[in-house]
Amino acid sequence: MTDGVFKDQQQQNCVPLALFADGVNPNKNQTVQKSIWPLIITWITLPQEMRYILGPMMLAGIVPGYGRKEPKSLDPYINVLVDELLSNIECNLYDAYTDAPVNVKIALLQYLCDIPAFSKLLHCSGQAAIRACFFCKDTGVHSSSVNKVLHISNREFLPTDSLFRKDKTLFAKKTEEETGLKGMHPLHRLPYFDRAHQMQPDGMHTLADVISNILDLITGKSDGPKVRQCEKDYNRFKETWLKRPSSSSAICERPSKQAKKSSAETAVPEPTPKAPPLPAAPWLLTKQGVKLADNRAKSVKYPKGFDYTPADHFTRAWTLRTMHGKQQFVTKNIAAWCIRGLLAKPQEETLFNLFEVIKRLTQPSYSTEQLQGLIEDTSTAVVLLERDFPLTLQNITTHLLHHIPEGYEDYGPLYDRWLYPLERANSWVTRQILQHGHEESTVMQTYRIYDWSSHNILSGEILNCSRQTSLCRMAEKVNSIHHQDISTSSTKRFMLQSDDLSILRDNYNSIYNQSYELFDIDPVVTYLKFSHRQDAELKRQIFFSTTEHQTTASRSHDYCVSVLHRTNLRFGTINKIFLHNHQDKAIMWVKLEMFPIPEQSGLFLVTDDRKIDTHIFSFDKISNPVVFALEDNKIWFLNV
Known part of the structure; x- marks a missing residue:
């Protein structure tokens, strides 16, 4: 300016x-x-x-x-x-x-x-080029095994004192990494009209492609002999290499075209030999694991407005139809819940760490103090992905994860650039x-x-x-x-029970710092089927409904919320939404049917799928509807 x-x-x-x-x-x-x-x-x-x-x-x-x-x-x-x-x-x-x-x-x-549009619009290299990155001097390595360019310079983005730089065994480059942080070139800081200054990685396609590539790999769709041969070329994951064919098997020469033509009528077609099964790998889900992950994905209950829909996403990847749906699958902790306990421990921890970084990358806002930590954590997550997963994931889209948070200080979060x-x-x-x-x-x-x-x-x-x-x-x-506000749908007026009136009296005593008697509280209220609330951070209307309305209204589940009750975080389903008049002021309240106090299980909170009591809370005290799932008579809360 x-x-x-x-x-x-x-x-x-x-x-x-x-x-x-x-x-x-x-x-x-x-x-x-x-x-x-x-x-x-x-x-x-x-x-x-x-x-x-x-x-x-x-x-x-x-x-x-x-x-x-x-x-x-x-x-x-x-x-x-x-x-x-x-x-x-x-x-x-x-x-x-x-x-x-x-x-x-x-x-x-x-x-x-x-990336293809950058290439055509600004005459840059394509995504398959050795020098495909527009934001740094990274040079890829072509792998003949998987016939693609691998970007295995991830450790160069870490601070110079990082312990990962000294590792000479688990990474593709069996050397200690000594070069400093690459980052963006100096022209990035110039405020003038300049091509290098006006390009930022496309976060939407980058994150969606990274998620798709990971899901295809762990389910075995993109795994194969070429992937294992690439790991053998770099002397990694020896237990996953293909076994050599036995020495007794004869090596036949390819027949000439003339011999093929002369024996076409008399030759008996031989059955095509089956490819040897791939050895087990720590990054692969077993067939039973894929089935269990599919069942978990189908049991997820989601609020209104989600692009994500429950389906067997691990068997049929196309059911994650939109890029926004893929983002929600990861950032709402659904993917982590589905694959928990199904991979080897290092691979699971690395994936969960990457999913958490993607969740942080897609936040609507940041403080300046958060940015440097986010940049370092993003580079560390990509480094761990290189260490614990096959190098076939190290393509240009994975490499671009390093550069996404580098532009936040100048261009704002991805929320403004989706x-x-x-x-x-x-x-x-x-x-x-x-x-x-x-x-x-x-x-x-x-x-x-x-x-x-x-x-x-x-x-x-x-x-x-x-x-x-x-x-x-x-x-x-x-x-x-x-x-006129048409965001609520009212029904008839009802009388509150004495227990509910007692809770309202206690709340009003706290709000107005007065001592009301039970007869001071009007027992007549107006029940609502559903309501909306503006979310200042997400900048959109959030939908809430009662369980009675949801059973016949839609496929979404907008009735499960969390609230801080006394000293514990509690969860409940919305039984009633009602307006109550007190001192000529209408206040909205919700009556929740409460689950037992949840326990921590890894990244998630879990409790028994049963209701133990009810309680009334102010509408502005409850959270947005949460994503939850049911398994073995337990209810799991995913995006708390």
Whole structure:
């Protein structure tokens, strides 16, 4: 702001932009392959909940595909965008708030892309290159066994006094690592308009790919002779190497084409020999382990709004349909609960440590003091993954984990840079295609109408929207329009029991610091089936419902919450939600059916699946609905 392209311009008159580009198939039929590239521009300094709504997001254009292939180059279309940005880098616009012209500066300062898009947009190396990392000088090593580039320089990111640097046995490089922390190159700290400064790793695809690769490996989908041969090349995990064939087995020469043709009619087809079974490995789940993990995954109960759905995710990986669902599978401790006790102890501890780091990487906010510890813990987690798991996991996406937290101080947490809403905008683009062969023109015609409608809604020209979309809700917030709260559904009025009245009296005595009698408490209340509460950190509405309403309403389970009761953390299900009037003030309360006091079991809290008592708590004292699971008459609380 002070030394860069804006040169002390007033912040309200600066328009810093980010560019998102990604290929998408416009055809619903996946056998008809084609790729178009929408170019979407976002305004960086808008609030996160507004920035990623299509409307404030601008669809600048669509790069058409080259027949059934991707476009050969984006440059001709990017040149048009650059020319317009250069002509408007400093311009005079009318400010409706001050009713006067103002000088505005516009600059494209950030790129939101995955690795293939970085490669095409900024002419960088592809993800399979030896020098594939855009953020450091890491050089990969090509492995002929697995036919891929391995990135095994993880220990160079650790502090120089780390004990892992001295290990000469368990890592791929059988030497002591002496070089210092690599990190980002010095150009990263310059505030000027610079390519190296405006690229950050795509956290969404990186974390989703790391999770998928790990699940494929531990279930055996990506394990095989090539993986074991790669470990043998680096003299690791000797017990997992394939055994050599016996010396008595004859080695047959390959017959010539002429011999094959002459014996085609007379030859008896020999049965294809079965490949020898792979030796057991500490990172593999057994068949019984996969089945148990699937059963655990199917027993998980989740709140409303989750992309994750219970299914046999370890047998059918495609049931984790979305990248957001994969993130929730790990960050809500579901994956750790499913595989607990099924891997060797070092591998389990390493995976749980990595899952915890991913959970921390996806927090909505951080304090400055947390960042350095997060950077070191992330590098340590990747180092342990190299030590305890096959090197086939050490691809460019795993390497990018080192660089994700390095950009938090300058660019903020991943919460403000997720590509989820941008991917949903791509999905919107594909749904607007009305005529195949002219995909781009039909989408842009529809978008012109949508953009005009968005302007009318956000500017307040249209006050009442028939549908409560995210765009309409944001317009109400921007224009300070307050509607009647319809977030609760009320039923009839009821009389509270004497035990409940006694609890309310005690609460009111504590709140108002007075001594009320039982007859001072109105016994008549209004019961609610469900309610919402705004979460300040997540910046969205959280849904709560009673168990009675949930049994017939939906598949989600929004009735199990935690609360601090006396000195213990307790869990319970919401039996009643009600409004109670006291001293002309309506306060919302919940009546919970309480489970026994839980015990710690590893990362989780567990208790018997039975109710022992009920209690009333203020609505603002209970937690958001928790993810829980049932197993052997026990209830496990996963994301406490």
